[in-house]
Amino acid sequence: MSAWTMARRSLWRRKLRTGLTVLSVVVGIAMMFLLLSLTAGVDVQVHQLIRAMGGADLTVSNATAPAMPRRQQYLVLGFLNESLAENLTAVPGVYNVTPQLVSYMSIDDMRSPTTIIGIDPATHLEVTGGLNIALDGGRSLQAGDREKIVLGKTLADTLNKTVNAEVTVITLAQGNLTFTVVGVFESEIPQMEHAGYVTLEEAQEVTNQTGLVTQFLVKCVDPNLVETVAEDIRNSVPGVRVANPAVMAQRASQMLNTLTLFFLSVSLAALVAGCFGVVNTMLMSVVERTREIGMLKAIGARDSTILRIFLIEALLIGVLGGAIGICAGGALAIALPYLIRELAQLGLVIRFPGRLGGLPMVIPAITPNNTVLCFAVGALIGVAAGVYPAWRAARMSPLEALRRV
Amino acid sequence: MSEAGVILEATGLTRVYRHGRVRVPALQGVSLRVLRGEVACVVGPSGSGKTTLLNVIGGLDRPTEGGILVDGLDLTALSPGQLADYRLRRVGFVFQFYNLIPILTALENVELPMALARVPEHERRERAFDLLEKVGLAHRVDHRPDELSGGEQQRVAIARALANGPALVLADEPTGDLDSQSAVEFMKMVGEFNRRAHQTFILVTHDPLVVRECTKAYTIRDGKIERELSRKEIEETVPQKDLLKPL
Numbered sequence: 001m002s003a004w005t006m007a008r009r010s011l012w013r014r015k016l017r018t019g020l021t022v023l024s025v026v027v028g029i030a031m032m033f034l035l036l037s038l039t040a041g042v043d044v045q046v047h048q049l050i051r052a053m054g055g056a057d058l059t060v061s062n063a064t065a066p067a068m069p070r071r072q073q074y075l076v077l078g079f080l081n082e083s084l085a086e087n088l089t090a091v092p093g094v095y096n097v098t099p100q101l102v103s104y105m106s107i108d109d110m111r112s113p114t115t116i117i118g119i120d121p122a123t124h125l126e127v128t129g130g131l132n133i134a135l136d137g138g139r140s141l142q143a144g145d146r147e148k149i150v151l152g153k154t155l156a157d158t159l160n161k162t163v164n165a166e167v168t169v170i171t172l173a174q175g176n177l178t179f180t181v182v183g184v185f186e187s188e189i190p191q192m193e194h195a196g197y198v199t200l201e202e203a204q205e206v207t208n209q210t211g212l213v214t215q216f217l218v219k220c221v222d223p224n225l226v227e228t229v230a231e232d233i234r235n236s237v238p239g240v241r242v243a244n245p246a247v248m249a250q251r252a253s254q255m256l257n258t259l260t261l262f263f264l265s266v267s268l269a270a271l272v273a274g275c276f277g278v279v280n281t282m283l284m285s286v287v288e289r290t291r292e293i294g295m296l297k298a299i300g301a302r303d304s305t306i307l308r309i310f311l312i313e314a315l316l317i318g319v320l321g322g323a324i325g326i327c328a329g330g331a332l333a334i335a336l337p338y339l340i341r342e343l344a345q346l347g348l349v350i351r352f353p354g355r356l357g358g359l360p361m362v363i364p365a366i367t368p369n370n371t372v373l374c375f376a377v378g379a380l381i382g383v384a385a386g387v388y389p390a391w392r393a394a395r396m397s398p399l400e401a402l403r404r405v
Numbered sequence: 406m407s408e409a410g411v412i413l414e415a416t417g418l419t420r421v422y423r424h425g426r427v428r429v430p431a432l433q434g435v436s437l438r439v440l441r442g443e444v445a446c447v448v449g450p451s452g453s454g455k456t457t458l459l460n461v462i463g464g465l466d467r468p469t470e471g472g473i474l475v476d477g478l479d480l481t482a483l484s485p486g487q488l489a490d491y492r493l494r495r496v497g498f499v500f501q502f503y504n505l506i507p508i509l510t511a512l513e514n515v516e517l518p519m520a521l522a523r524v525p526e527h528e529r530r531e532r533a534f535d536l537l538e539k540v541g542l543a544h545r546v547d548h549r550p551d552e553l554s555g556g557e558q559q560r561v562a563i564a565r566a567l568a569n570g571p572a573l574v575l576a577d578e579p580t581g582d583l584d585s586q587s588a589v590e591f592m593k594m595v596g597e598f599n600r601r602a603h604q605t606f607i608l609v610t611h612d613p614l615v616v617r618e619c620t621k622a623y624t625i626r627d628g629k630i631e632r633e634l635s636r637k638e639i640e641e642t643v644p645q646k647d648l649l650k651p652l
Binding site: 005006010012013292296297298299300301305398399 | 460463465466485486489490491492493494497498500504505506507508509513517518520521522565569
């Protein structure tokens, strides 16, 4: 029969009202949690994209190519001459350079095109550390491989192909070609496992881009001087864009901070509204329980005891709202990708134009930090909303309170 | 009787309320003395100041002028915190209605003053049960107030008033909401606690059933004590046949 018991029982006694008040907190917290989870998901994906550059320190691409290209743009823009590798290797501080030709082609009867990357096996291994071939008897690409392909694990699973199986690739220049799967690779980056690798020469032939590449991956001698080397390349090789993943990561986290701040302020607006809901309920409760407060004071309860009872009530509302809000927001976050996929299949979702169009769906990430943050915000909202009503209750004169019937 | 036997000593109590510019005198020089072990009642018409008197004695209200000593404690000298402590430990209250906290069971309601006084849980539970047994409600300890009859609620209220072993129990129209059967039972309880534990009671009432059980009665009118009746005078003034007529 502590203040906790009394607070809990008072809330329980007015279930509907308590439920509705809790709901007003739930809405804000759920929204906040969902948005924060989305941001965290974007964060994870941005870092995966950056990591997709593998062990390379820098990526060099055509200055006219967008940083995050749309599929079709590779066909019209953004090629570099293969011979540029020599210029790059000549830049001081560059350890090695490997070319890459990214293209999009359909495989078998898959409707949407697949990313096919042409690489030079020897230098690719040196610069990026190579592909992580799954342990089922496959191998990576070798120089001179013809009509051989290495598939990402997800892609292999989708196609239901394993090592030594054959796939049909629909090419622009040469029509349908049959490739033999020589290996299946795994990657830390889920998106990468949707791609397939062939040798550079073959990629150039089947896309009709002889002597052209889309990127060079560069490994530097000193990992601490990557940005200096990037600067040197920008100055000495005209018409290229040099991307430094470290710098990209920095920019991305700045962008994410802005995004987080924006989302936080949106949900804060919802939370403030919820807070007023709690204040309102608590004030109503104080007025309703005037007699009860008078009685408690008459039998010797101090102001601080009354204050505590009402503050705990508000805290419980906040904590409950926070907990349910996190569950609701989390459930929404988990369901969101499925929901959007379902809607997309029904044709109800408009594809984002521009750069976002080719990007995979953002998968929200639920992080412990955000969970703790949302829970704390819920509790805080409750207490903040409870302060004034609790103070009103504590200050009430027992005589006035008892006179009211 | 010796001074040690005096539990309440009020001298020249006045209490003036202000409603805007209008001064409303509720008490105009009330002096009275109640001894330990008495059951005193204050009888008077509405607006006579009897509830104000009870509130002043109970430390819920302060006199505008005059002195009041309860159990040797000068109430006019106490801070609000000390007054709360006085209400918690030295006096017990029984009101006309809405005595109990609706969300707590009978047992918990009796435990409440002891919880506020930080009595250890097992001890207060035991004492609360004991008190409810004494008022004949051992079988209803786990019932909430809305599951109890009016008479039962008032008996729980007595048990609660006695929880911290107060020097004085104050009751404001305790039978005002009860049928006569319940009122008689209530006064029987008061009589029993008075005889067995020598518990002092001061009751404000209109109810002849209550007055008849008292050892002393004060009549109050317009904020002044009119008469003080002894046990014998009460018996003469409140005859059996007029029992159901309000005084």
